[in-house]
Amino acid sequence: MPRRVPRAVLDVDHAGGVTTLTIRDGAAGLSLELHAALAEAAAAIDLDDDVRVVVLRSRGRVFCAGGTVRSDAGFADGVAAIAALRVPVLCIVQGDALDEGLELALACDLRLAASGARLGLTQLAAGRLPRHGATQRLPRVVGKGRALAMLLLGECLTARAARDAGLVQSVHATGELGRAGTRLARALAARAPIAQRLAKEALHAASDLPLAEGLRLEGDLYVLLQSTADRDEGIASFRERRRPVFHGR
Numbered sequence: 001m002p003r004r005v006p007r008a009v010l011d012v013d014h015a016g017g018v019t020t021l022t023i024r025d026g027a028a029g030l031s032l033e034l035h036a037a038l039a040e041a042a043a044a045i046d047l048d049d050d051v052r053v054v055v056l057r058s059r060g061r062v063f064c065a066g067g068t069v070r071s072d073a074g075f076a077d078g079v080a081a082i083a084a085l086r087v088p089v090l091c092i093v094q095g096d097a098l099d100e101g102l103e104l105a106l107a108c109d110l111r112l113a114a115s116g117a118r119l120g121l122t123q124l125a126a127g128r129l130p131r132h133g134a135t136q137r138l139p140r141v142v143g144k145g146r147a148l149a150m151l152l153l154g155e156c157l158t159a160r161a162a163r164d165a166g167l168v169q170s171v172h173a174t175g176e177l178g179r180a181g182t183r184l185a186r187a188l189a190a191r192a193p194i195a196q197r198l199a200k201e202a203l204h205a206a207s208d209l210p211l212a213e214g215l216r217l218e219g220d221l222y223v224l225l226q227s228t229a230d231r232d233e234g235i236a237s238f239r240e241r242r243r244p245v246f247h248g249r
Contacts, residue, residue, distance in 0.1 A: 010037035012044075017052035017189035019045055026058035029065040030078070030100040030132075038078025042085055049248055052189040052196070054085060055181060056108055057092040063117065064101030079132040083107035086197045088188050092181040093117050093168065098156070103132035106141065109200065111168040112184065113159040114177045119167060120156030140207055142167050192230045193248040 009031065011022040021041055023034065045051050058064055082089060082104065091108035096118045105111055105119070113119070121134055129135075130151070139147035142165045149155045159171045172180045188196070198221040206214050225231050229249045237244035 009034045010041060012041050014051065016186065017050060017193075018055060018185045019048075019051045019053070020055045020057065020185075023056075023058035023064060026060050026062040026064045026095060026101070030104060032075070035078035036076045039076040039081040042078070042081035045085060045087070051087055052191075052193045052248070053185050054082075054087055054089045055092060055185050056082065056089060056104075057178075057181070058094065060095065062095040062101070063093045063097040064104050065096070066099035066101065066123070077132070079104050079107045083133065083137075086200065087193070088196055088200060090181060090185055090188070092177060093119070093159075094174065094177055099123050099130070100132055103130055103134045103137075106134060106137040107132070110184070112177060112181050113162060113168040113171050114174045115159050115171050116174065117159045117162075118156045119159070119162045120154065121151050122154045122156070124151065125154050190246075192234060192244070192246045194228050194230050194246075195225055198225055 009024055009028070011020075011024060013020045013022070019041075021038070028034075045054060079100075088110065089108040091105045091111045093105055093111055093113040094117065095114065097105045097113075098118065098120050099122055102119050102121060121130060121138075123130055135147075135151065138150065142150075146165050150157070157165065157167065159168065162168045163171050170180065202214070202218050202221055205217055209217065230246045234244050234246075
């Protein structure tokens with residue numbers, strides 16, 4: 001995949017199976033240009049079998065501020081593109097993730113936060129509604145009651161409160177956050193990529209399918225995995241008492 005998306009708002013780097021998307025200026029918000037850059041990067045990632053994990057991060061003191069007022073004409077939805085990625089997506093919230101910024105973080109699978117970060121939805125105070133999935137994704141993560149409080153009351157959570165609510169997986173000091181994210185990304189990249197993609201597919205489908213259909217999907221994906229070389233490698237490494245080496249085949 002291209003190492004850099006040709007846009008001024010997003011840097012793309014790839015190393016060791018990990019593609020890192022870095023928003024150059026989180027304080028600038030979720031602009032049309034950033035939407036387009038995220039969508040373009042996601043399209044390239046989906047075509048590259050070497051990508052096993054995506055890390056979404058930002059520079060500056062803010063992860064991502066709210067979006068700008070815009071027309072829907074020719075609109076590329078970068079949040080939806082990130083949410084649709086097949087590989088695990090890790091979000092590094094080094095500063096405030098508010099409004100559309102939180103919606104972008106919710107489009108990721110796992111979230112780590114700096115101890116001073118805040119996460120919240122304040123759109124209703126300005127007579128606006130979330131438009132990038134917060135009303136659907138947030139209650140699936142934190143539960144309906146907490147999601148209602150965050151949305152209707154504009155409640156902003158501290159990083160630790162967000163961790164307690166299940167919105168972020170762990171909280172770190174600002175100086176340690178990047179290293180913690182790197183360790184987690186490398187650990188994810190070392191795991192069986194096909195199994196991870198199928199597990200993500202099954203878990204996301206669980207929110208929309210009746211139990212019987214969800215169990216049927218899980219069974220189908222289990223059978224599909226048995227035909228892969230990675231599955232054979234997992235069994236062989238266990239028998240030989242060594243670390244598995246997965247190739248995504």
